[in-house]
Amino acid sequence: MKRKSFLRSIGIASGAVVSAPLLAATNSLNPKSYNSLNRARGGCVLIPSESPGPFPLDLSENSFFFRQDIREDRQGTLMFQKIRIVGLENCQPMPDVRVNIWCCDNDGNYSGYGGEEGQTYMRGYQITDDNGEVDFTMIFPGWYPGRVVHMHFQVFVSTSYSAVSQYTWPHAAAVEIANANPTDYTHGPDPMVPESDFAFTDGYENQLATCEWSEEAQAYVSVLEVVVEGAGVSGVGYLENEASKVFSLGQITPNPVSSSSTLSLNLLVPSDVQLSIHSISGAKINKRSLGSLSEGDHLLNLDFDNLNLSSGSYVLQLDITSNGRTHHDLRRFVIS
Template identity: 50%
Template sequence: MKRKDFLKRIGLAGAGLGLPVSEILLNKAGAKEVNSCVLIPTETSGPFPLDLSENTYYFRQDVREDRAGSQLNLKLKIKGTANCEPMPNVRVNIWHCDKDGNYSGYGTQTGQTYLRGYQITNANGEADFVTVFPGWYPGRVCHIHFQVYVSSAYAAISQLTFDHDAVNAVYAANAALYTNGPDPKTPATDNIFSDGYEYQLATLTPNALTGGYDAYLEVTVQGSGTVGLGHIEKETAKHLQLGQNFPNPFTGATTIPFSLGAASNVKLELWNLAGKKAAVLDKGLLPAGNHNIYLNLASLGLPQNTYAYQLVVENNAGIFKDCRLMTALK
């Protein structure tokens, strides 16, 4: 089974964050157009990257920790260049400086972990984060780093920015927090964005509910998106309804509830957050109706950790899958 199949409905989708205005493809070639997707070069990861994938602590939607600043709800939609359709089941990392221009994990901030995290895109190719609006530091305009990890063979790295006047309007409206004042640079004078930033310009709109802001950017990377997701979801619901395990989080053992619309052969797959299949439980042929799977990680020889569990159901109508996250406390 391909890695992209293991997470169909795992993203933490929030409210809509505006209309898409830009699409980028990250590769090593110059800018050109494929289908309706715009291809531009990958940007540098910058001087402050940290490997998030080896620490499941960073699998989180809210990356703020103790950082002060105006709340920023960031939504990134990932699309595949082959067909410009959404790409589910890819990991999206973000990292950026705090309101004062500091990055966690470096210099005086060694050992800190704020404003870093990753999410898995949902069936719509979307990853949502809750963070604070970044500040600026000498030599760089306001920006956010991101990485789209498609597979062990390919990960796209780039940066996004915002309209310069809108950025300084945020700083002015929140002057008590953003004490460095207005950003003296513009994207056009920034050493990263000076060669063009049209397709890295995220939307930025006020959010009346949070008192902060919403941002949105569409990002196109190498690969193929998935079409017909709405139809697939409706068809799956006819044959399979997967519930959240309980308790969750849990220690030692947990129960996974599900119901079948028809007699089906059932398998439960466990995937770790690196996208590797950790275990498969073959439950055989089960009748229509409600069922539970009792799961004990120790009996499977698995460490206490966060896993995606996917139920695979096969019957005369086809093969149907659904997935959730579960967390075993260490």
């Protein structure tokens, strides 16, 4: 397959957080393996574009898929997956971009297709943190005829640009997992190697995630660094340009938050403003109207004490409505 330019399409963003088990698992990784990502798992080399495959489903407008744990009822070997998004132009992390992932289950089936219509397992999306990272809890996928074990993903840099690709894991690890868990992987170990898969025949050095067992987490931990076009910042598309005619949003300060913070908002036209806070699972923790605000600068006081939020990361979203049209922006914050 040609290493062609990435597809350009429409997308939106949502939120993410690192869970305690995943953080512990990642910390238990061999430091040499984790630190080698810049050299062996991207290293500021543009990841090849691949087909989204026959089973992408549209995750863009479905808030149900805003989640970290994508397993649902699927049985298989537990895996914690970390993906880091880096901009090609300056090799810096890209915060606040959305990452969709989807793959088959342990038996090689995709939710939403064939006999699995109406099912939603093994699909989800998150938004990158300040280090450009998202984390997912999943099972190691199975395989199906003609394809090696693999994962699909899509990075929404802005509403005008997204990157679509696939990655795989070391073949020896896939074989080891299947052989060690025959009741979960009833088809046996993957008979293919990446070199024989059409998606990876032109090389897959930058599409090979790590796969290491963590005794502490009692799970496999996988890390992949993905380099996409950009300069380590979110791109600008049509919707961003339209929103900039109505408002601009500052940063939550301070962040991390102990009890309260402020957020600066500049309105170019009078607008109705709503604020909502979301958990990692996509649950809406709080939503309130700030009423109709006048044109000009506003400093929003954010008092989180009354919400009884536990330590961790959250997503704050503002909905700005003016002249019958609603625009959105979000900020990720941490409760210390």
